[in-house]
Amino acid sequence: RSKHEEIELVSLEEFYREAPAEISRPAVTLSEPHQQTLARLDWELEQRKRLAEKYKECLTSKEKILKEIEVKKEYLSSLQPRLNSIMQ
Secondary structure (H helix, E strand, O other): HHHHHHHOOOOHHHHHOOHHHHOOOOHHOOOHHHHHHHHHHHHHHHHHHHHHHHHHHHHHHHHHHHHHHHHHHHHHHHHHHHHHHHHH
């Protein structure tokens, strides 16, 4: 058994529908199961790379938003003493 058999790949229909022609190569892969498996694994790798990049972007965005929230919390916490001094 090969390790790739443990990976759950997208269905063949979805693979041929979504994968670019330079990866899916239907003229070759439809008649050769080995080439088809290699192409599907390549497509899986490309998708995972894209998702990893998107994940990194989301983490960066999350960190930025958390910093903004912290700055706003600090501003709001300093606002109450200033309001109290104005009221007095």
